[in-house]
Amino acid sequence: MTPFEALAEPNRRQILDLLRGGERPAGELVEALAISQPGVSKHLRLLREAGLVSARADGQRRLYRLEAARLTEVDAWLAPYRQAWTDRLYALERHLESEQ
């Protein structure tokens, strides 16, 4: 699963958002989401396969951590577009359009 595919699912984005606050046990993520525990576990697996999170054992819990580095791939793809929408020409086109 590529990072792009991983981000397509809202629950997975929410998981990443939660992990931005630091390491979290799986159970805490389960509480925060509106789906079942196995559902969360499956999303965590896909996120791991995408390299977007990592996990380590802590007793009977598993602590998940954000691997933000993998998101640079998405960021890199987006970069040239960022230039596009900040373009003065682009802004002008939008402006002319809105006047119709």
Next chain:
Amino acid sequence: MTPFEALAEPNRRQILDLLRGGERPAGELVEALAISQPGVSKHLRLLREAGLVSARADGQRRLYRLEAARLTEVDAWLAPYRQAWTDRLYALERHLESEQ
């Protein structure tokens, strides 16, 4: 279809990449991709529904254009992560890990 879902598919990302160079007729996109004409047409529809492209008639052709503004939604989601991976603390963690 959300922008996130739209970007999950590589052919659609390629279409957007091509449209970064300016308006293109559908046929030109068909030539560039490795899938059938109806396949491309369906992707274009989804991209339209996601607001990522727009189309206008030009004789018997249809010219597609990038609507980069919609990508700001993705960019906005990504923004706080961008901070995360440029963090000095984050860099330090990566460094310590690589030493193991």
Next chain:
DNA sequence: TTTACACATAACTTGACAGTTATATATCTA
């Protein structure tokens, strides 16, 4: 006014994903 062209839509197949419940595995605790 046919024929050709560009594109969209219809209809269908296949496979993957997201969700569920039930169960297995491992660790902690009484």
Next chain:
DNA sequence: TAGATATATAACTGTCAAGTTATGTGTAAA
């Protein structure tokens, strides 16, 4: 050692996306 807890996996179902071929629709050209 016997529960109790935390998490993962198995097994299953329903939905949907992505691809295909075949066909429809509108515009250009002969």
